[in-house]
Amino acid sequence: MHLKKLFVLCFLYYTCLAKEEDVLEFSDSDFESRIAEHETALVMFYAPWCGHCKKLKPEYAKAAEDLIRNDPPIALVKVDCTEAGKEACNKHGVSGYPTLKIFRNGEFSQEYSGPREAAGIVKYMKAQVGPSSKELTSVEDLEKFLRAENDVSVVGFFEKETDLKTAFLKLADKLREKVRFAHSTYKNVLEKQGVTDGIILFRPTHLHNKFEDDSVAYSGSAVTGEINDFITKNYHGLVGHRKSDNRNDFQNPLVVAYYSVDYVKNPKGTNYWRNRILKVAKQYKDQINFAVSSKDDFQYELNEYGIDYVKEDKPIILARGAKNQKFILKDPFSVEALEQFVKDLLDDKLEPYLKSESIPESNDGPVTVAVAKSFDDTVTNNGKDTLIEFYAPWCGHCKKLAPIYDELGEKLKNEDVAIVKMDATANDVPPNYDVRGFPTLYWAPKDSKDSPQRYEGGRELDDFIKYIAKHATSELKGYDRKGNPKAEKTEL
Template sequence: MFKLLLFCVFAVAIRAEIAEEDDVLVLKKSNFEEALKAHPNILVEFSGRQADDFINWLKKRTGPAATTLTEASAAEQLIEGSEVVVIGFFKDVESTDAQAFVNAAESIDDVPFAITSSDDVFSKYEVTKDSVVLFKKFDEGRNTFDGEATKENLLTFVKANQLPLVIEFTEQTAPKIFGGEIKSHILMFLPKSSSDFQDKLDQFKKASESFKGKILFIFIDSESEDNQRILEFFGLKKEECPAVRLITLEDEMTKYKPENEEITTDNIKAFCTKFTEGKLKPHLMSQDIPEDWDKNPVKVLVGKNFEEVAFDAKKNVFVEFYAPWCGHCKQLTPIWDKLGEQFKEAEDIVVAKMDSTANEIETVKVHSFPTLKFFPAGDDRKVT
């Protein structure tokens, strides 16, 4: 849950009609303006969707969502000073299309918007009719909106073009990557020091042109220590790179691996095409079955023996899904070992563990560590 704090000091007593709980004012949309009038300086805690609503409300309250440009020099300065900027060119800024543009601007807080009816600005950027143009310091340099000017269409246009065709995964770009509308991501793990780095990046970028707005293309420096956890998540090691993987960030994260791992434009396009057509099977990681997997009281499961053990209708199976680096998992280890020791003689009870960073099961999705699941005996068993 996201929280937004406005730091301030209470100044005067609020009007009696605003309710209190434990000496804290309870604010709603209906009384928020009233509270601000009574308290110019106020500390407010927002949570969840309220934070997003407040950002949009604050933008409207403190000034226009789109800067008005009256001179070409002002437009030039705005474009030069921004990585991405969206300008609406409208002969009549009160027109229906212009108002749709302003409404779209009010919904996006990380991209500057501007609006102009100036002939000077129109001429400077060779715009001859009402248009919306996205200027950017990468790829094509600018994109012109083509379609019916509705708030929804304009938002789609901006979100599809505000990021580079290929974006590097960093701490700074992560929020845009994960917070964007595109939930299908193809990742190229490639060391920047590689002699053919630029060639592979060019091949990757060329393939991305065919899937703009559908799949986000990301490259990850596989040599960076900051990225090693990501490699682990995909079951990769530095020496296995360059490599390509695709993942969907929907309710259930699903990974895909190309059959041909040679990084060429044609191979990547073919891989992505199969994905968009629904012709790919998920890639499930699995370690080899250890020779001594059942030697100790706590059995060791991997992808290749999981179903055979966990789905045995004659056994009650309790499994810990863990990550080797997880502190909570390490704290659980002696307790789990003790549990295994207690039931080691029971023929119908199995206590087991599986490293979920290296093994995946299609029927069991693990989103946090440790995750404990119980598979009761019986053909109609329900996992708990």
């Protein structure tokens, strides 16, 4: 093997190994004694066979590498609940995997409810140590605080005890896991900033640009809710850096530029394209939200728009409208093309993108097959009460339900009821159906298709028949309202 290649492989191996070693592994024999050695520790109780645990493991290792160097250090620990850590897991009420808990000085403190990506874990756990708002005693302290993290900072400047300071510190306690807070009462800091009773949001240096101010001053009243709204409105600026741990901050209508966003290796190239997005965003800042995202980190979102691979360097522009419909800028990226795209989006002139399978040529089985393109015909406008199952081909529960669902369709084929199924992994689900797991079933009465009801009943044939018999708009021909078969009429 080439010596250079061997060196690279060895380097990668030892780098990965070092990251793994930053995660401490405790067992029943040493859990109590070793956890007590750490002022703050995050413990992952896991099972080796658990898919979610396997997905979390590399992110957890990356976070451990960062947090072990924090001041004060934060330990990341793992405990195998199937082998050496069974008793510890039972003692701490672990019933699913992975379960994450925060410990302080050996004692359980709270459940971990933060992100599951490395950057999010680091940010959440750093907020768990020290005060929720860091006190700044000098101008150097302020400058150091603003440079310490590539993140937004919210700083309060207070000459004396005021209602604004009280509201600020109260909000800092509430948002400590999400926002970096600091405050100062020192004269030299206040004079340097020119503020005696106020709050300023500072944007990180790498996001500074000529289209918006590097900092924003709060001008509202001493009300925690108003300060919170100010932070939410200004946190990401005109064009935010949308990442896996903050993606839920960006609300529709939203335009996202996907390209090689990398503020570590290529900040200049990243901002080259972001500045062009900013030029358009400034014109529509009160009407629509804008963001940039790494095309590699969000490949699954590109797939949702039918885009499998992006080779070129230019941004791919995708959008979600106010009604969560999807839109694609089909022309090559340019400032002019983006501006026209946004204008047409706001004027409702764009055709939404719909991920859909082909409409089946034959659809005469006991269960009607719906696809996104035919959903209106097979469900919304079919003139019948409808039970619809949203499923995934790989889902074990869906496979178990399939023969029962087919039998249900056969039993009710002569009724004024449609039994429908749709593959929710290959088709866009209409926005009024909330599908987060499989199978998900909805009952859509024929006269109120805009307000379908989630089916929460049993999944045996008799359960379905009783539910439909009870909720059908008109009484079924073959069953009474309790779901009992009606006696067949005989001729005399």
